Structures are given as C-alpha cells and as structure tokens.
Amino acid sequence: MRIEYVWLIPVPPLLSFFLIWFFTHRSKALSHTVAVGSIGISWVLSWITLYYAIIAPHFGETGSVFVDSVPWLPTGDTVLRMGVLVDPLTAVMLFFVPLACLMIFVYSVGYQNYGKPEDSHDEPGSPSHNGVEPMYSRFFCFLSLFAFGMLTLVVADNLLLMFIGWEVMGFCSYALIGFWYGRNYDDPKKITPRQAAVKAFMTTRVGDVVMMLGIVYLYFASTTEKAREILGPAAGTLSFRAMFYNEEFLHYIASEPSFIAGLTIAGLTGLLLLVGTVGKSAQFPLHVWLPDAMEGPTPVSAMIHAAAMVSAGVYAMIRLFPVLSAGWHEGGPLTPPMMALGTIGAFTALFAATIAFTQNDVKKVLAYSTISQLGFMLAALGIGGYVAAVFHLMTHAFFKALLFLGSGSIIHGMEHGMHHSHEHIDPQDMRFMGGLRTKMPWTFWTFLIGGMALAGFPFITAGFWSKDEILLDGWLHAQPVFWMLAIAALLTAFYTTRQIIMVFFGEPRTHAAEHAHESVWTMTTPLVILSFFAITSGWLNIPTEFPVLGSLAAALNVDFKFKHFVLRTLLPEAGGEAIPFQSVPLITSLVVALGGILIGWLVYRNAWKKADDKDPMQFLGPLYTFLQNKYYMDELYDTVFVRPAKWISSVLVYQVMDRTIIDGFLHTVGRTAVVIGNFFKDQLEKKTIDNPPIYLANGIQWVGKSFRVIQTGRVQNYLLIGILIVLAFSGVYYFMLAR
8 A cells, every 4th residue: 555654644743843833933924834834744645545545445454454663662571662553444534634624724824813913912822902913833833733643643553652642632722722821801700711721631631541541451451461362462562453453352351350340351441441532522521621612712622623632532432442342242232331432422412502502602602512512423432333423523523613713703803893893892702793694704604504514404414414324323222312312403403593693693783793894815715615525524424225315325426435434444344234224313303403493593583683682592591590501510510629629739738738747847857957956066066076176276375385485595594405305315215225
C-alpha cells in the first residue's frame, strides 16, 4: 500500500506549533499562513491515505491494513512501541477530522479580525473590541497543537500513544478555553474564561485518571503468562491490532476473572476506560464542564465539539469496542461495559436535550445538543450499533462544526452592530437577536442546513440517516433505549427550530441586531463547504431496502458501502449482513423530526416581539426554572464537592495540617536548633574553641611582659644574666656527667 508516510499526517501541525512559538509569533500573517498551510498539508495527506484505503482490495481484512511501529520504551522484558495504524476506522476519521480542522483554521483568520488595525483599548487576554486579536499568533499556535493531538490519537496504533494525543488535547482545551483569561463580568455568578478553563481541566482529569488505571490494568493483563503464550512478542505493547484481532486473547480477558468479584478482566478494563470517555465526551455526570467551555473563542468551541476533544472520547470507545464487547455475541446478554455505555448514553441524550430548549445563549444551546448527540453515539455502541455510532460521529462532526462556526458568525455580526449602535448587551443572547436572515443571508442559509441536519430533517440531511440508523439498532436490540432516544430526537428538533426562529426570524429586537452585517469571506466560505457535507455525508450509508432512495443508492453503487467498509475494522472477515428494513424506526424518525420542527414553529413563530418578552415554555412553571438552571447540577456539585474541598483546603489542610502540624513541627525543630546552637555556643565554642587561643595569647603577652622587665638597657645587668646562664648550663652539664 502506498500509505507508508501516514506517520507524517500529525507532523505539520506540530511543526506549526514550534514555528509560531519560536519564530513567526511577531508576524500575524506568517503565523496564520504557517498554521493553515500545515493543517492543509495534513488534510491532503489524509485524503490520499483515504483514497488508497478505499481502492485497496480487501482492505481491513486480516493482514490487509497498514501498521508500522518503532521501539520506544523498554519496560523490563517488554518494549512499548510508537507506531501508526490505518484500518477502515482510521480512514473514516481521516475523512472528516482534518477537513473540519482546516475549515476551522481558515474561519479563524476572519474571526480574529485579521486585516483590521489594533484597537488601542485592547489588552492581551481580553477579546478585541473591533480590532485584530491582540494574541493572534498565540491563538494559532495552540490551535495547531490541538490539531496535532487529535491527529495523533486517530493514527495511533496502540493505547498508550492514543492516550498521549488524548492528554495533549486536554492541555490545549485548557489553554484555549481560558484564552481570554483577562475577561471578567459584572455578574459574579457568570463564570469567567479563566474559571471555565480550570473547571474543564479538573473535571476531565477525573475521567483521565480512571482511564489511566484501565490502561495500566490492561497492560498487566496482557503480560501475564497466559497472555504471553497468546500474544507472543506483542505482549505488553498495548497494540490495537495485536489484541483486538486476536480472538484467543479476547476470549481470555472475557473469561478470566478480575480482582473485583463478578467482573472479568475485560469487564473491569472496559468500565475503567469508559470513565475516561464520560469525562472527555462530557457525559453525565461529568458533563458540567462543556457548556462553560463556551467562554473560549468560537473556533475553539468548534474544535472541541466537532473536530476533536469530545469526539475523541467517542472514537476511543469505538476503537476499544472489542474489549468492551469481549464475550458478547449479537442477540446475547450485554457485557457490563456495554450496559453502562447504553445506559449512560441514552440517559445523557435525553437529559441534555431537556436542558437545551430552555437556554438563551446561542452557543450553550449547541453545547447541550453536543452532549445529547454524543449520548446517541454511546447508546448505539452500548447496544451493539457499531456502524451507527461511527456513522453518526462522522455526520455530527460536519453539521456541528457548521453550527458552531455559524454561531460565531452570528456573534460577530451582533458585535459589529453593538459597536455601531453603542448598545451594551450580550451578543450571544438570542433574545437580543431576531431578523438576522436578511442581515446575514449566507450565515442564515448555512445555519439552517446545519440546524435541519441536527434536527434530522428527513431524507435530505445527513443527520436523518445517521440518527435513523441508531434508532433502528435501538428498536432491534434495546427498546427502552429506542424510546429514550426517540424522545431526545423530538426535543432536538424542537429546540433547534426554537433557536433558528429566535435568531433569524421576526424583526430585530435590538439596535445591534438592526445593524448586524454578514461576515467576511474567510468565515462564510467554510460554512458553505461544511453545508455541502452536512447534506451529502449521509448518503454514504443509505440502506438498499429503503424505499426509492435505496434503489437510487444501489444504482449509484453507494448503498451500504460505508457499513461494509467500517465493519472490517471490527471483524476478521470483510463486510457483514445488512440489517433488515424496519418501518417502525423509520416512521418514528419522520414523526419526531417533523413533529419537533412543527411544534417548535407553532410555539415560537410569534414569540419575542421584544427582547424582554417571556419564553412561551414558561407555562411549565417551576419545571421550566428547574430545566433552565440545568437541574441545579452546578449548585449540587458546588455543595457536595467544591465547598467541602475548599473547606478541607482552607481549614483542614491550611489551618490544621499546614499551620498547626507542619508549621508547628518546623517551628519546634527551629526552636530546638536554636537551643542546641546556644548550648554549643556556650559550652563548646567558648570553652573549647574560643578559650585556648585566648589562653595562648595571654601567655604570650605575659611572657612578653616578663621579658620586658629585664630589658633595662644596662650592660652590667646583661653581663650578670649571661654569667648566671653559663653557670646554669655548666651545672646541668656537670650533673649529667656525674651520672
């Protein structure tokens, strides 16, 4: 295969990071040229790799993938390796991840006001008022590193290298969510970018620590005597291909009990790894960081929600699915990790959807929709819908990137209107918008396409086909999951329609909306390109049995090609049997999509004549307040975790441990040292060290004084002394001779 250079795919963004950091950071034009050029190179390399993967005969079957690695870290009698893997799943990820990243990079040039002069009122760490971003180069620097982390995760051939890419993205999300670290609000309850960055970092750390335990446990499980017999030289390498294509190893970890009663090695490992995805993909109960992450610049939101970060969590579960499902066969009882996946995913999908329709921030509506849609993917995976999860991950990346970039264009237009009208409002609050379809036509039509894809508008949009396949899997394998997801899909169509009406329809409700204008071409061009894929990417997996369109897809030779291609990642043999056509899931998809859109139109078509009008859904009373406050989850976590942690740190740790125990011990040691020092000073230094030189000096002084007495200056005295000395020596000599 001519894809031996796939290892180069993550390299250009990494080089871009270092080039901007060390060399081009003083030039805005050079910085964005390097960044956009680097991700463009990665995109070209990725699509070349995809092309060769598609045309290769039997690609994905046993032995028919590209995998290469080099020794990295010796660990006793095993060696951890760094390498790349290109199989059908990698190829699918390389189709949409680099393209979405490229669109976000291009969009960022216009979003950060390149070409405008610097505003004298702007300060680093705060959003620009109407000039170019003060930290323009820094933004593209970290955006490049973010892309490197995601691409590394995608092409990694082992779990450890994937985790390295995973952690790189964690750092970049922290740096970019808090990019405007100097921004503060008058409302003390509103979270600042700095606080949002810390919240995101700390929340995802919880999942990452548990995930690391899962990696370590799987490593030790792969180095046991039995595992060494099965894996041979691949033991301890954490290689995806070596472990997940070895039926004997999968059977071993599915049957060997772990140290926790009732769980096998595969069961415990899967649950530990799942917690990492719950944190990274913002699933309940670790979902609270993602809505607040909207405090970062909008391109960052698009990267987090569509191209990287939260998508990485779902990708990890798809890649690790053989471990999660080890011991499971279709139609049989689900494994503990699969049950957890299905339960958490379905609940989160419905939970987040109920919050989304009460939010007024244009980006937070999309944030909760992301949490909900990721729940769809995990629920599908939990009930065995492997292809459905991959399919929805791909289509969601396109239409969610489109929606977030569209929301950034809306905010950009509103900020221009605020600058023109000198009005002080929140440019992200949809209540202050209205009528923007005539002010921003390109943004309107592209946002409408993305919104309809999210709502699952039938037959035309990609979101319909991928969501319909998830519902089909739910109907066949777990009907409670099916009904939960169906209700979530109904709410999705409803709140999407609500958002579109609030932003684009009616009359402008503020002067800022009245003076809003369309964004520059660097922002609208990515919207148009993503709109194309938000429609057409769903056509890759139209069932052959689907009325009319299935026959058309078969005629065009695209029917179920996606399904057969992706299944080769999971199974040693190519392809797989198509799921029989079912009318109930199809009818349900049509009803919830069209019904949600219709209800949303009827409820909101005449709402919000003025910005301070009430939401029509407030007739729900306390329930609406409960949902608008996000089930008070932030307040609950603040009460249960944050405040006790602060009390422990300020009272127990600082007052008791630090001030009393540690400082008390140190002060005691210090005082003891002073006492000992004084003792040595008085007893040892003065008597032993100081006194002998003093005595010697005094003796010398006494001798000197004694000799001074006989220094009279008279010759007679000196002669007498000489005679006495001679007599003394003579006496001594005589005495010695006499003996």
